[in-house]
Amino acid sequence: MIRFESIISRIVILHVIAVAITSVLMSVALSWLLSVATNNIHNDAMEEQAVSLAEHLGLDADGQLSLHLPPNLQGLYSQPYGRYSYAVVDQAGKTLFSSLKDNAPVFAADPRSATVEFLETNSGDAAISGASVRRIVGGRTVWVQAAEDLANSDVLTDDIVNDFYRHVGWITLPILLLLLVIDIAIFRRALWPLRQASETAQQITPARTDIRLPLKEIPSEVRPLVSAINKALDRLDEGFRLQREFTADAAHELRTPLSILRTRVETLDDPHVAKALLQDIEAMSRVVGQLLDIAELEAFAIDPAEVADLQAATAEVAGFVAPLALEQGREIELLGTTAPVLVKGNAEMIKRAIRNLAENAIRHTPRDTVVEFVVEESGTVSVQDRGPGISGEERELIFHRFWRHDRNSQGSSGLGLSIVQRIAELHGATVEVENRPAGGACFSLHFISAAPYPKS
Amino acid sequence: MRLLVIEDNAVLSELLAKGLRAAGYEVDLLATASEARAVLMTTTYAAIILDLGLPDGDGLAILRELRHRKDSTPVLVLTARGGLQDRVSGLRSGADDYMVKPFALEELVARLEAQLRRPGQQLGNSLHIANLEFDLRGRQALIDNQPQVLSSRETEVLELLMRSKGRVVSKKQVEDHIFGLSGDVASNAIEVYVHRLRKQLSDRGAKVTIHTIRGVGYLIAEEKRDPV
Numbered sequence: 001m002i003r004f005e006s007i008i009s010r011i012v013i014l015h016v017i018a019v020a021i022t023s024v025l026m027s028v029a030l031s032w033l034l035s036v037a038t039n040n041i042h043n044d045a046m047e048e049q050a051v052s053l054a055e056h057l058g059l060d061a062d063g064q065l066s067l068h069l070p071p072n073l074q075g076l077y078s079q080p081y082g083r084y085s086y087a088v089v090d091q092a093g094k095t096l097f098s099s100l101k102d103n104a105p106v107f108a109a110d111p112r113s114a115t116v117e118f119l120e121t122n123s124g125d126a127a128i129s130g131a132s133v134r135r136i137v138g139g140r141t142v143w144v145q146a147a148e149d150l151a152n153s154d155v156l157t158d159d160i161v162n163d164f165y166r167h168v169g170w171i172t173l174p175i176l177l178l179l180l181v182i183d184i185a186i187f188r189r190a191l192w193p194l195r196q197a198s199e200t201a202q203q204i205t206p207a208r209t210d211i212r213l214p215l216k217e218i219p220s221e222v223r224p225l226v227s228a229i230n231k232a233l234d235r236l237d238e239g240f241r242l243q244r245e246f247t248a249d250a251a252h253e254l255r256t257p258l259s260i261l262r263t264r265v266e267t268l269d270d271p272h273v274a275k276a277l278l279q280d281i282e283a284m285s286r287v288v289g290q291l292l293d294i295a296e297l298e299a300f301a302i303d304p305a306e307v308a309d310l311q312a313a314t315a316e317v318a319g320f321v322a323p324l325a326l327e328q329g330r331e332i333e334l335l336g337t338t339a340p341v342l343v344k345g346n347a348e349m350i351k352r353a354i355r356n357l358a359e360n361a362i363r364h365t366p367r368d369t370v371v372e373f374v375v376e377e378s379g380t381v382s383v384q385d386r387g388p389g390i391s392g393e394e395r396e397l398i399f400h401r402f403w404r405h406d407r408n409s410q411g412s413s414g415l416g417l418s419i420v421q422r423i424a425e426l427h428g429a430t431v432e433v434e435n436r437p438a439g440g441a442c443f444s445l446h447f448i449s450a451a452p453y454p455k456s
Numbered sequence: 457m458r459l460l461v462i463e464d465n466a467v468l469s470e471l472l473a474k475g476l477r478a479a480g481y482e483v484d485l486l487a488t489a490s491e492a493r494a495v496l497m498t499t500t501y502a503a504i505i506l507d508l509g510l511p512d513g514d515g516l517a518i519l520r521e522l523r524h525r526k527d528s529t530p531v532l533v534l535t536a537r538g539g540l541q542d543r544v545s546g547l548r549s550g551a552d553d554y555m556v557k558p559f560a561l562e563e564l565v566a567r568l569e570a571q572l573r574r575p576g577q578q579l580g581n582s583l584h585i586a587n588l589e590f591d592l593r594g595r596q597a598l599i600d601n602q603p604q605v606l607s608s609r610e611t612e613v614l615e616l617l618m619r620s621k622g623r624v625v626s627k628k629q630v631e632d633h634i635f636g637l638s639g640d641v642a643s644n645a646i647e648v649y650v651h652r653l654r655k656q657l658s659d660r661g662a663k664v665t666i667h668t669i670r671g672v673g674y675l676i677a678e679e680k681r682d683p684v
Binding site for chain 1: 467472478509536537556557558560622626667675677680
């Protein structure tokens with residue numbers, strides 16, 4: 001079974017087969033009709049000849065039948081010419097007159113019934129075809145036979161029949177092929193709305209779930225498919241919407257009470273209690289924030305056309321975390337290129353990933369050491385600390401949600417690196433963890449470069 | 457100075473009012489978008505604190521309407537949603553600043569003051585860090601209330617750093633602030649000014665540190681005593 005990739009190719013192939021069959025059938029039909037027509041012409045001519053011969057039959061003075069042919073007719077039926085022949089047969093089957101040798105009848109077995117009869121016979125190789133006409137001359141019934149040797153048949157009709165294809169028949173093929181071209185054009189036009197619908201469908205991404213395929217102009221045969229796709233998109237969109245709504249509602253329900261709690265604690269009279277409580281609230285707020293980030297990332301999708309400046313994003317995060325780091329006795333340095341580094345992705349999300357790496361590094365690096373941010377032109381950012389580093393068996397575990405090296409460590413929820421990994425996944429980026437030769441961990445994010453002219 | 461707080465949570469709204477009154481402001485409280493619309497048609501405030509999650513409408517719509525009327529009252533947006541799209545759309549709608557709940561009251565007041573001190577806004581007195589003061593009107597630095605003579609470049613750098621207290625100022629921002637669009641900045645000019653300013657301040661006993669964050673910029677902060 002042949003499988004067709006496209007409707008057009010299916011139409012073309014089937015149409016070509018149809019054209020082939022139709023042209024054969026048409027030529028057969030046409031030549032049959034033509035031969036019938038020429039046969040009729042021949043029969044009519046033979047009948048006419050027999051009638052005109054009969055007109056020259058008469059009675060002699062002695063009452064015998066006589067045939068006096070004018071010279072032109074004599075020439076026509078003369079032996080050397082041999083194309084036409086005639087005979088006059090009486091009721092007893094006796095041949096009265098004949099153009100043939102030995103006074104033979106043209107058609108031996110004459111049933112002598114009909115007024116006019118068309119007969120065929122063979123004489124040697126030649127096919128003889130003609131008519132027999134009944135006449136009553138002087139009270140006697142005779143049959144006048146006129147015939148033509150088909151081997152010498154009329155050149156004109158011959159040519160028409162034999163050269164029919166060469167001169168006329170070929171026209172059917174181009175007509176059918178023209179029909180094929182017209183059919184293809186009609187189909188292409190009919191499929192145009194579908195093509196447009198697929199172009200629209202191309203724009204649908206998780207970031208643009210509001211797009212629906214246009215039903216206008218879609219052929220009714222395909223309409224059920226298109227509306228089923230639209231309904232499926234509705235359900236997907238609804239899922240995304242519910243997830244986003246949940247995130248927004250959860251954020252509001254969790255963060256507003258935390259704000260109240262925080263503001264109340266800030267106005268407490270006992271500064272020591274207030275400080276301890278604020279630290280707890282901060283840790284809690286961080287976990288809430290990270291959980292909400294994770295929930296949001298589940299329903300977030302990046303527009304594939306989005307481009308972000310990794311250098312600017314890193315500089316902003318470095319600036320953002322620097323005051324906190326300095327307060328805790330850690331320093332921040334931003335190294336690497338200072339020119340914009342364009343990568344595919346969402347700047348806010350990239351900042352969030354770098355910020356999580358930064359907070360992680362600040363937490364693990366000892367006092368009076370430096371957390372280094374390095375941006376490379378290739379689209380890589382790494383955050384390096386001077387902490388204990390990551391042991392081999394921990395390398396996979398650190399990206400698990402809620403995993404912590406020390407279950408009792410303060411200020412860490414174990415969510416930061418899972419957020420980093422999720423953001424990397426969304427960006428088609430990779431996360432790499434290494435231990436630095438002089439001690440400490442180095443986390444690298446390799447993004448997909450979006451530089452217009454990649455440097456070789 | 458009168459502030460408008462638009463926040464639907466009654467408890468938070470009362471606590472905010474209490475905190476802001478303690479910081480010396482008068483505060484009006486509104487809980488719905490419709491009330492806020494009505495009031496803002498007739499009353500002008502020094503600044504507005506706007507919660508985005510209002511029961512009867514999106515707070516951002518109010519902000520857009522306000523900006524559409526060419527009203528440039530500083531607006532500080534509060535939101536429970538730290539979401540990416542929220543943050544971006546908030547600032548695009550014309551918010552001057554943006555804080556995600558839960559926020560520190562102290563920081564809210566500081567950011568509000570930063571807005572009110574912007575040119576054309578109502579607060580215009582002075583900035584403080586430890587024993588260092590910067591008089592914004594007289595453009596004068598004071599250490600332990602003693603006026604100090606600094607070069608004009610040093611003064612400009614100091615003003616920018618102190619206006620951005622708690623935040624890192626990028627080297628580019630300093631360049632733009634000092635040289636504007638005139639270009640022609642020697643590559644190490646800013647380093648030289650910061651170095652001189654740092655020396656001047658420490659020589660005169662200011663208990664502040666100007667941190668250099670390599671590759672990022674500068675940050676002025678209270679001098680840290682060595683940890684015990």
